[in-house]
Structure formats: structure tokens, C-alpha cells
Amino acid sequence: MGAYLVRRFFLMLLTLFGMSVLIFVLLRVMPGNISDILFESAGLVNPAEKAKIEKELGLDQPLVVQYSTWISGLLRGDLGYAYVSEKPALDEILPRIPITAKLAVLALFFSIVLGVPLGVISAVKQDTPLDYALRVVSLSGLSLPSFWLALLILMGFVHFLGWIPIYTDKPATIWHELALLSIPAAAVGFRASALIMRLTRSSMLEVLRQDYIRTARAKGASAASVNYDHALRNAVLPVITIIGIEAAFLIGGLIVTETVFNIPGVARFLVEAIRWRDYPIVQNLVMFIAVVVVVVNFLVDMAYVVLDPRIKYED
Amino acid sequence: MDARADVQPEAGAQALLEVDDLQTYFFTRQGVVKAVDGVSFALRRGETLAIVGESGCGKSITALSLLRLIPDPPGRIVGGTVRLAGHDLMTLDEPAMRNVRGNDISMIFQEPMTSLNPVMTIGRQIAEVILLHQDVSRKEALAKAVEMLRLVRIPEPEQRVREYPHQLSGGMRQRAMIAIALACNPKVLIADEPTTALDVTIQAQILELIVELQQKLGTAVILITHDLGVVAETAQRVIVMYAGRKVEEAPVGELFAHALHPYTHGLLASIPRLDLMRGEVNDTPQRLQEITGIVPALTDLPQGCVFAPRCKFADDRCRAQYPPYEQKRSGHWAACWNSDALYGGALHA
Ligand SMILES: Nc1ncnc2c1ncn2[C@@H]1O[C@H](COP(=O)(O)OP(=O)(O)OP(=O)(O)O)[C@@H](O)[C@H]1O
Ligand code: SF4
Numbered sequence A: 001m002g003a004y005l006v007r008r009f010f011l012m013l014l015t016l017f018g019m020s021v022l023i024f025v026l027l028r029v030m031p032g033n034i035s036d037i038l039f040e041s042a043g044l045v046n047p048a049e050k051a052k053i054e055k056e057l058g059l060d061q062p063l064v065v066q067y068s069t070w071i072s073g074l075l076r077g078d079l080g081y082a083y084v085s086e087k088p089a090l091d092e093i094l095p096r097i098p099i100t101a102k103l104a105v106l107a108l109f110f111s112i113v114l115g116v117p118l119g120v121i122s123a124v125k126q127d128t129p130l131d132y133a134l135r136v137v138s139l140s141g142l143s144l145p146s147f148w149l150a151l152l153i154l155m156g157f158v159h160f161l162g163w164i165p166i167y168t169d170k171p172a173t174i175w176h177e178l179a180l181l182s183i184p185a186a187a188v189g190f191r192a193s194a195l196i197m198r199l200t201r202s203s204m205l206e207v208l209r210q211d212y213i214r215t216a217r218a219k220g221a222s223a224a225s226v227n228y229d230h231a232l233r234n235a236v237l238p239v240i241t242i243i244g245i246e247a248a249f250l251i252g253g254l255i256v257t258e259t260v261f262n263i264p265g266v267a268r269f270l271v272e273a274i275r276w277r278d279y280p281i282v283q284n285l286v287m288f289i290a291v292v293v294v295v296v297n298f299l300v301d302m303a304y305v306v307l308d309p310r311i312k313y314e315d
Numbered sequence B: 001m002d003a004r005a006d007v008q009p010e011a012g013a014q015a016l017l018e019v020d021d022l023q024t025y026f027f028t029r030q031g032v033v034k035a036v037d038g039v040s041f042a043l044r045r046g047e048t049l050a051i052v053g054e055s056g057c058g059k060s061i062t063a064l065s066l067l068r069l070i071p072d073p074p075g076r077i078v079g080g081t082v083r084l085a086g087h088d089l090m091t092l093d094e095p096a097m098r099n100v101r102g103n104d105i106s107m108i109f110q111e112p113m114t115s116l117n118p119v120m121t122i123g124r125q126i127a128e129v130i131l132l133h134q135d136v137s138r139k140e141a142l143a144k145a146v147e148m149l150r151l152v153r154i155p156e157p158e159q160r161v162r163e164y165p166h167q168l169s170g171g172m173r174q175r176a177m178i179a180i181a182l183a184c185n186p187k188v189l190i191a192d193e194p195t196t197a198l199d200v201t202i203q204a205q206i207l208e209l210i211v212e213l214q215q216k217l218g219t220a221v222i223l224i225t226h227d228l229g230v231v232a233e234t235a236q237r238v239i240v241m242y243a244g245r246k247v248e249e250a251p252v253g254e255l256f257a258h259a260l261h262p263y264t265h266g267l268l269a270s271i272p273r274l275d276l277m278r279g280e281v282n283d284t285p286q287r288l289q290e291i292t293g294i295v296p297a298l299t300d301l302p303q304g305c306v307f308a309p310r311c312k313f314a315d316d317r318c319r320a321q322y323p324p325y326e327q328k329r330s331g332h333w334a335a336c337w338n339s340d341a342l343y344g345g346a347l348h349a
């Protein structure tokens, strides 16, 4: 197990290195840099001025140099300065993380708390009207784009409740904040919950056919104990994998949702930064997201080891 | 907590378990599968009753019906009664029935490799059944689990309780299944082909263990098998099933000496002889002799004797009418029009 962890750790580092190259290259392949955008939007064409800005920001350096400057800074904890605000990138990014993190955790929480039990119910009540209804809901969850759903929710609240669940700057309490976030979180989490529900259902159906379920019944276990203690413990294993993968998709949904609900989080900020080709912000933020996704997937694998005694990583 | 039906110890004449006209059907798209079609039998205290028959003849469904564990849909027990010590199990509500399962009647299954929950420790799986039926603490239940593992002769039981099924061999897992089944000291143990999936040498050990524990604990056993060799070694009485029905029933010695049904004769001829299979007699290993033809589709049973399509003695009467199930010799019942003529010794003739 120890050797596995070490191997796994180096694999994670390798993944992150690959990611950093990819992020860097993609960003440079994107047409234009900040000076182009500044000058085009202002309608100015002053090559000398432009070259001066590029030199100031180091954009005239060879790509390899730019890359190594970024990475060596990153490793020292120096993220550089944001082009637009000219503040340290770290100071721009850090304060925006908690709200997005809360939104993401809440969305994931919703999707699991809804998806897993409904999936179990759907499987246990297979082929009943309830099962059909749940399957229709989950299918629509997969086919509705999250921006559409977010807009529908927003319209619904504005139209029927006359209440705009828009994020205010200073929510009074944590509960107030969670209440405000819960609607956008539900909009983001709906897709994941639909996916988790479908997977839980099919995984449960598979497990409920197994011999050990019959054994549990023959022991006199109650239906609830059979379904949750015996079946779900086995059925949840593939679901956990999908939760890891969904965590990455969730971030895409967050960008849309933060924009629609006007939440001053990191995801919306990222879109803004991309528009300005604000490399220090974009590079570091995407890198941060990559780290989160890689770590989540590592945790998922570890959860697997804990939950499935058959898995023992050989040293 | 102990919800066992009250049993008078002297109730010798009354059978422990009485099954009367049990009918279990599966309602499938292809039609109604009469998996168990009017099976009756009685099981006495401490006795071993064997149920034999080819694959698909309804042995397992009969057993699962006793515990009311038929998957519904598609299956349903459509008729008959099952009485345990005089109490009708068919009319019990679900919680009361749960108190019977694993407590009064337990079952061990054919597939030790898949019958244990892969993500639970052996100890927890044994303790579970104890906690379900006895008023003990979790700790006491685990201690009892160790004791049960020792009883089924699993070495190092203190360590094994903490292990998972995949860490045990097939034989060890079947021992663990037996430990689960016997943990609450049931009145009836149903062993559904408990050794079929195991190596030949392990088979004998597991059977010995079942017989030994049965004698020690006084459990009555229903042993389901398609291996008449096993029957000869362990059972006192045998029921032969074919296509969901009972076709013959007799004490073991009587059945082996005077089988009255052509189907039973076919089964007897197909007993695997280990010496032949290993090629110790001839040089080439022998195939098992099988009864020609296949079991008819249970959705579409022939009108007369269900065995007629495969029976070399079938005549017009056989094909027209189902033979009555009658006592032909003392304690020996069979359903065959021609058994008297074929094998003789009719009581009532
Ligand atoms: N879920 C089901 N749906 C439809 N038919 C079923 C179902 N389960 C069992 N059957 C039918 O019931 C019949 C009896 O099955 P059962 O499992 O009792 O056979 P068996 O005698 O135990 O055979 P084996 O020796 O292979 O275990 C089979 O022929 C099968 O077609
Ligand atoms: S009744 Fe006829 S067909 Fe059926 S087993 Fe007897 S001889 Fe064969």
C-alpha cells in the first residue's frame, strides 16, 4: 500500500505537469493577448506602445521562458500580478474561492443526497409508476443544459415569487448564505444527481440479483437492511467513481451558474479573465482547478480501498 | 425476542414441517411456469430428507417457497400450506415471517463463492443473524460468531471473523455459510446443493460436517441434490421430483433397492462412479450416463405423465392421463401407471 501511494503520488505530479503544459499552450494558441485586446477595443494602433506593454509583461519572451517563469514562480508560491487589476494574482483568486467552493460542495451534496436514495428507490420499485417517473426526471436532468435550467429557475423565482435569488454581497449568516446558494447549487447539481441516480439504479439492480442478497433475506433481514446495508454498500462502488468524474463537470456548470445568478465566485471571474487574456489569473486558476480534480479523484480511489475490501493495491 | 413457534417436545407423531399441495408459479411472458406444482411432504424432527431431480425440476424453488423468498414478480406461491410445528407459515405477516427465516428455518446455498456479501466481514455476517433473532449485544454476537466458526471447524476463528469472504477458500466459505445457518440453532436446515460447487474432497468434508452438526444440534435437514451418491450417504428418506412434481418418495434403502419410477431408474443409472470417472477401472474416463431427452418446458407440460416424452415404457394411457401418486409398497409412493408391471411388488395389487 505504501509503495502504491508513492507511485500514485508521482503519477499525480506527472498529470499536473501535463496539465500545466496543456493549459499554457492552449492559452497561447488562443488568438490575441492582453495588449491586442486593449488596443483593438480602444481602436488604437500604436505598435511602439503595444510592444512596450508586451515587454513589460514578458510576453515578448520565448514561450519556453514564459512557461518556466510561470512554473518556477508557482513553485515558490509567487503567482505573479494580474494584468487587468495589477494586483497580486493570489489576492485576486483567493478571496473568491470560498464562495465557489461552498457552491460546489453544496451542489455535490445535493446530487448525492438526491441521486443515491432516489436511485435505490427506483431500483427497488423497478417497473412501477414511481420508477418510470424517476427515470423520466433523471433523463431530463441529463438532457437539460445547466444554463437553461438555471434560467428557468431564475425566471420561476422572479415570476412566481417575486423574489430574486441573487447573491447579495454580505449575507447576514451562514444559513442565509447557504439558502441563497442552494438554488444555484441545485441547478448545477441536478445533472450530477440525475447521473448518480441512473447509475445507482442500474448498479442496485445488478446487485439485487446477487446470491448474497438472497442470503441476507434468508437470514431474516428486513427489506431496508437488505437494500441499504447489503445491497447499497456494494452498489455504491461504481457510483463513487462517477462522483469523482462529475466533480470535474461540475466546474463547467459552475461557470454558467455563477454568471446567471450573479455570484461573485471564482468561476465567473475565470471567464472574465479569459476574455482579457489575463494569463496569470487564467493559468493559475485553471491549474488550481486541475489540482482539485486530481485530488478529488485520488480521494475517490482511496474511498474505494476503504469501501471495497477486495481491492488491495500490491506493493 | 425469541419468536419461535411453541413446540411441544413430545409432538413425535406430528411432523415438524408439513408441506401440503405447494404450488409456486412464475408468470412470465412465455406463459405460466409451474415450477412447483402440488408438492406435499412432511419432515420429522432430526430427520434428513433428500430432494433429488435434474436441473430445473423445481428443487430450489420448493425450498425458497418454504421461506417465502420467491422473487415476486415474476413468481408467486399460488397455493398450498406450509406448517412449521403446526403453525401455518403462509398466513404469517412479513415481520413474523422474518422471525422464521434464519431462526426456525435456515438455508445454505449452492454457490459459496457468491453467497456471502463481499464487503462485509465474515464475523459481521454471522453476527447479523444472531442480532436479528436474539436479544444479545453486538459484542456477544461477535463472540458467538467466533464460537460458530470454531464449531464448523474453521481454523483460527478469532482471526477469520475479521476477514472478508474473498480471503477464504470455497470450502471455508461454505463452512461460514453453515455457521450462519446454524447460528440460531434452527429447527430446519435447508441445504440446497451445498457441495455441488466444491472440489470432490471438500464435498465429503462439508457433508460430514453437516451430518455431524445435525446430530449434535438435532436439526432436521432438507438436503437438495442431484447426486444420488450423496443421498445414499446422508439421507433417511428421498423425494424424487420431476418437472415441478413429486414422482417418487421412499426411505433411502427402499428407493435404492426397489425404485418404482422409470425416471428414478434413470437417475440411479447416472450416479457418477468416481472410480470410472477417474479412469481407474478403464483407461479412458467415462462420461456420466444421462437420461435421454430434456425436461419439458414447464409452460407447456404434456397432458398425461410429464415423463412420457422421455420414458421408454410410455403407452397411450401414459400420454392421456397423469398417473395417480400412490403408495405402492410400505412407505413407498410413486406416480407411474406401469410401475407395478415394470418393477413389481405392489402393495395394493
Ligand atoms: N425467476 C424465474 N422466472 C421464471 N422462471 C423461473 C424463475 N426461477 C426459476 N424458474 C423456473 O423454475 C424452474 C425450477 O427452478 P429451480 O431453481 O427450482 O430448479 P432446480 O431443481 O433447483 O435446478 P438446479 O438443479 O439447476 O438448481 C426452472 O425450470 C425455471 O425455469
Ligand atoms: S406413467 Fe408411463 S410414461 Fe410415466 S413414467 Fe410411468 S411408464 Fe413412463
Ligand SMILES: [Mg+2]
Residues within 6 Å of the ligand: B059, B060, B061, B192
Ligand atoms: Mg437449484
